[in-house]
Amino acid sequence: MTVDIRRATPEDADVLDAMVRELAGHEGSLAHVHADAAEWRAMLTRREVRVLIAEVEGEAIGFASTVRRLHMWSAKDILALDDLYVRSGHRDRGFGGRLMSAVARLAAQDDLLVVWGVRLDNHAAQRFYGRLGATLSTAMSARWTPESYRRHLVKSAC
Secondary structure (H helix, E strand, C coil): CCCEEEECCHHHHHHHHHHHHHHHHHHCCHHHCCCCHHHHHHHCCCCCEEEEEEEECCEEEEEEEEEEEEECCCCEEEEEEEEEEECCCCCCCCHHHHHHHHHHHHHHCCCCEEECCCCCCCHHHHHHHHHCCCCCCCCCCCCCCHHHHHHHHHHHCC
8 A cells, every 4th residue: 555645735724634633532632622724724834834644545644743943952953743643544554654754854854853742651652653763751741821821920920
């Protein structure tokens, strides 16, 4: 089965919106998805955003979304992998590895470090990334929502 991997364009916004919602539903995080297809169309025009779509016979079966950004400690850009997703029914066929190879080729153009997060309870993903040669380290991520930091600002007003 041949997979074609290409850069997403604004015309792919609807299918990306659908796949992101599938991924979020799978992770129990659908309530956190606020971007819609119109916002995907706009994001896909941004220079720092690179989304790769995997297709089999013209059907989108997965994607890898990345953002190029500055890493201040190294004073160099890095490629941050936001999501890697392969649709149900297409998993365990090597498509995730092919998407990651496409991410590697994208990063290799400018010799960029690729970084991403993986949930601590996602052991299958950890094994997959380990097989690719990725370095896995334990870290905790923090989020500061606008509501939370506004409360902080009110409490700490001098």
